Amino acid sequence: MNQKLVYPLMFTFLIGSFGFSVLTDNSDNSTNLLDTSDLDAKNMDVFRQLLNQETIIRMSLVKNVHALMKDMLDLKGSMETLKSSQQNTDLEINALKEEVDKLKRKNQRLELENRHYEENFQAVAENFTKIDEHIQQAVEQLDEKRQHFETNTSALLADLKVEVRYLSVTLLDLNKHTSKIDESIPVMIQEKYEQLSLRLNTSVENLSNDIMTTNKTMVKSMSDLENFRSSIQTTISVDINKTLDELMAEVKQSKYDQLQLSSTVSSLEVFRMNLTNNIFGKSKKVGFTASVTSSNTSWNSGTLVFPSVITNEGDGYNQHTGIFTAPSDGMYVFFVNVQGYDKQPIYVDIVLNGSTKVRTMAYSSTGTGDYYDAGPNMVVLTVQKGDAVWVKHSSGKGYFSSGSITTFSGFLI
Known part of the structure; x- marks a missing residue:
């Protein structure tokens, strides 16, 4: 396809490069000098006009040739791009071929699995057929058992009716006995309550007496403690007063002067008062x-x-x-x-x-x-x-x- 485009373009280029005017006899006469000695003035003007037209045509051809050369260069770049695209396309085609091969192999595996599943389905269908046969047999057996059960149930119901009658009579007797018990329960509860109240009151009275006795004993003990404390306090106070009196007598008989004697006596009196009142003399x-x-x-x-x-x-x-x-x-x-x-x-x-x-x-x-x-x-x-x-x-x-x-x-x- 690319060669078909190149050949016409080259042919056009050659025509543009070597195509000279018929009027110049295929010669490149750039000076455009003609022998006009035998022509008259009218033919000369016509010839000049033709020459000018030839020049214009040649310039147009040159311009077209340059344009064609530029198009050829662009076409060449397009061809290279097409070649690169072709390579990429080839690579993609190869990749697609590989994918197709993989899909074919996968399809083969699926076909094998499908065959295996079809075999399993056939086996399951056979099993269902067998199950249907067993179910029909089981239904027939259940029908037989149901008929037998209905026959036996009728006999049992008759027996139950008889038992219910006996039970009704027993319940009536039990109801009468329960009524008697209900009447006797309040009397029993009252008796028990009275006995419990009597025992409780007796226990409370005994307990109260014990507590009163205990309180009296404690009050007596407290009184004895107080008397003992008072006697000890009195004894100690007497001993202290006696000792202080002896000390004061000894001080009065000493050789100190009267002023020192008075000071000592006063100090002893204060000491005795503080010792008696603050320590032992709490009244x-x-x-x-x-x-x-x-x-x-x-x-x-x-x-x-x-x-x-x-x-x-x-x-x-x-x-x-x-x-x-x-x-x-x-x-x-x-x-x-x-x-x-x-x-x-x-x-x-x-x-x-x-x-x-x-x-x-x-x-x-x-x-x-x-x-x-x-x-x-x-x-x-x-x-x-x-x-x-x-x-x-x-x-x-x-x-x-x-x-x-x-x-x-x-x-x-």
Whole structure:
């Protein structure tokens, strides 16, 4: 195809390069000199016109030749581009051929698999045929069993009807017996309740008596402690006064002058007064006992307040807050007894300035029949003036009160 285009172009180029005018007899006469001696003036003008036209034609041919040469160069570049495209096309064709080969091989594998699947489908179809045959046999067997079951069921239903009749009669008798039991249950419950109430009241009375006896014993013990403290204080005070009197007598008999004697006597008097009043001569007594006024089944947090004040010597206990504030320094004894309500456990602490010191509990053990257990405890504390002591909740809930059972006490040793 490219050669067919090249040959006409070369032919045109040759014509443009060597094609001379017929009027010049195929000779290249650039000077355009003609023998005009025998021509007349008219022929001369015609000849000149023809010559000018020939020149114009030659110039046009040259111009066309140059244009053709340029087109040939462009055509040559296009041919090279076509050659490159042809190579790329060949490569793509080769790649496509390889893809086609791969697809052919894949198609062959698929055909083999398809044959395998067709064989499997045929085997499955045969299996389905066998299954249909088995199902038909199973249906026939089920029909036979159903007929046999219906026959047996009819006999069973007849037997069940007879049993239901006997059961109805039995239920009627049971209903009558249950009615009698229902009538007797309230009477039994009432009897049990009365017996339990009697036992409970007896246990509470015994417990109250035991607590009163314990409280009396503790009050007597506290009184004995106070008398013992007073006697010791008196003995020590007498011994100190006696010793100081002897010292003062010895000083008066010495050889010091009167001024020094008076100063020494005054110092001894001050020493005796301070020693007696500040250490051994505490005449102010401190002690309190308070109790709750009623039972509470739901108390479960905060400070346990004892509003009923029995004794409050020194005005240290506050019946509104339940807190004892020490009016003076010293060694104090504190006692608490909390009575649990029914079977409810209760745990309380004696605290000093918010710090727990001792704990007590009232915990009833179910199954023994003894309720309203008591939880007493006592602690001896070194207390500074202004320190606070109270009873606070630890765990559990509620407390019992019958008289002065749940109490809080304390006194200065």
